[in-house]
Amino acid sequence: MQTVVLAAGQGTRMRPLTDRRPKPMLPVAGRPLVEHTLSTAVDAGATRLVVVVGYKADAVRERIGDTVDGVPVEYTVQDEQRGTADAVLQASDHLDHEPFVVLNGDALYDDESLDDLYDAGPAVASYRVDDPTQYGVLAVENDRVTGIVEKPADPPSDLINAGAYLFPAAALDELDVSESSRGEHELTDVLERTIESHAVTPIPVNRWLDVGRPWELLKANEWKLTEIEPAINGTVSDDATISGPVRVEAGATVNDGVTIEGPALVRSGATVGPNAYIRGATLVGPDASVGHAVEIKNSVLMRDTAVNHLSYVGDSVLGRSVNFGAGTIVANLRHDDKAVRLTVKGDRVSTGRRKFGVVVGDGAKTGIDTSLNAGVTLSTDARTGVGESVTKDR
Ligand code: TTP
Structure with missing residues (x-):
């Protein structure tokens, strides 16, 4: 399955560690963070990887190169961080009109859960937390995602969006979403459009770590x-x-x-x-x-x-x-x-x-x-x- 990995971010919350390197290149157990995500994707069934780079793009390109575990890697540059939907839009020239997976390049997933995502139909990875109020939360009915709400005071479930999606080919025509209230073109709006026409299943993730802040880099290494x-x-x-x-x-x-x-x-x-x-x-x-x-x-x-x-x-x-x-x-x-x-x-x-x-x-x-x-x-x-x-x- 063709897979887009988002790695263009500035990693501002990780400063000063990202002053001289992009977040995807931070070391986790001897490999760059994004290499763990890419390898897990290949194990799960990625047959082609399109990596969206931006901030200090060359560092990512030089380190990762043309293949990961035998799977070809292409790069596309997102000049400005206009949001995750915009990042996938920049990658869309590299994609066939077929279903595609999108992964955040700064997230770690356990192997089995990503396998389940790749084996599903349209799907979004979800992670159960005690307090979902600070995350994007999925509304789910009859094992189908019916909506997604950002940081809700009254969460519709305890399942949060774990930043891994399997989109149907039709979503490629829905990437040009308007700016959200926080001024970004967001992939969650593409997901909202997708659930209007497709049954999207929440895939439970057993272990997930979003590596955004320095202590999460420590956690990533602990794992x-x-x-x-x-x-x-x-x-x-x-x-x-x-x-x-x-x-x-x-x-x-x-x-x-x-x-x-x-x-x-x-x-x-x-x-x-x-x-x-x-x-x-x-x-x-x-x-x-x-x-x-x-x-x-x-x-x-x-x-x-x-x-x-x-x-x-x-x-x-x-x-x-x-x-x-x-x-x-x-x-x-x-x-x-x-x-x-x-x-x-x-x-x-x-x-x-x-x-x-x-x-x-x-x-x-x-x-x-x-x-x-x-x-x-x-x-x-x-x-x-x-x-x-x-x-x-x-
Ligand atoms: P974030 O963690 O929201 O952004 P970031 O990595 O720049 O970090 P910070 O908030 O600390 O500045 O992004 C989630 C993922 O999406 C991450 O892998 C970077 C990627 N991304 C892009 O590739 N392009 C974009 O325009 C945005 C907003 C994010």
Whole structure:
């Protein structure tokens, strides 16, 4: 089945991590986020992939290339982010007049649920949540979608739109929808038109994650690191202790006295130890280094990042080429036990997590003895001074 994957977004809620890369390229268990979506689509039955790119398009094109698991990939550029229906409209020149699947390129789905979507007739993936009021909610009667409402105070069901659709060929003629109240051309309006003429089935999704904000990147890694194939292909000291699902790639080095508790992935070129403690779920990116007496727990360290001496990093995302000075300590828990809050597009919002540390943009450097409070964001290339206690974003 021909499949459109939407990957043109600016990822503004993910800043500063998307200052220098598009959201689809953020690392999830050693692969770019969008590659997980593309591979799941291929497993489910995608025979041709059309990827809509826009913000930092070249990064996606260069990394993904012409095929995914043997299935051809074409690209189309959406110059301006005018909405998801507009994104599919840009892709429509590449599509045959046949049914087609549309997937958000920043969402993760379990394999079985996507199989069910591809095997269905016109359909939309739906995910059951306790509080649907902040989502697009499906109205369903007799196993047929009868409507979709954005952020309803009085939700018609507990089934939310999980951003995966199987449209009939006729929907290709319905893509030119007018602007919504939030100023976008939305695919949900195409769905509204489709349900007027077609029976659209809600397909329940067992596991789904929309990766829009930094803690969701952490969640994505927590999920996908549990699925890695454990293997020790790098150089690992006999004096290191490794337990749980751990993969050490060829070209990585794990020195004396290191303990790694999986799930964890140590990528090629990375160095761990001596005497470091890595706790799951952690991704140590390519060429990253974790040095003596450093503890890293449930975190993502991107390429070339260094935490070399006497530091603690918990529940955090560190971008590329970050350097933590000796004795940098991250707080990841509030003493009132409330969920840690983080700045997203200028607002302080709850991460919903009792444990969350910090988000650090590419190239940031901390001075020795820096304390970083839970929920702090350091922007791209930020600096902290010696002995600083950082309680606000910078
Ligand atoms: P969003 O997550 O709504 O947008 P975004 O990725 O730009 O992130 P943010 O809101 O943080 O700025 O988009 C959902 C998916 O649709 C995502 O994969 C990007 C894609 N998309 C497009 O390809 N074109 C568009 O015009 C829009 C609005 C989204």
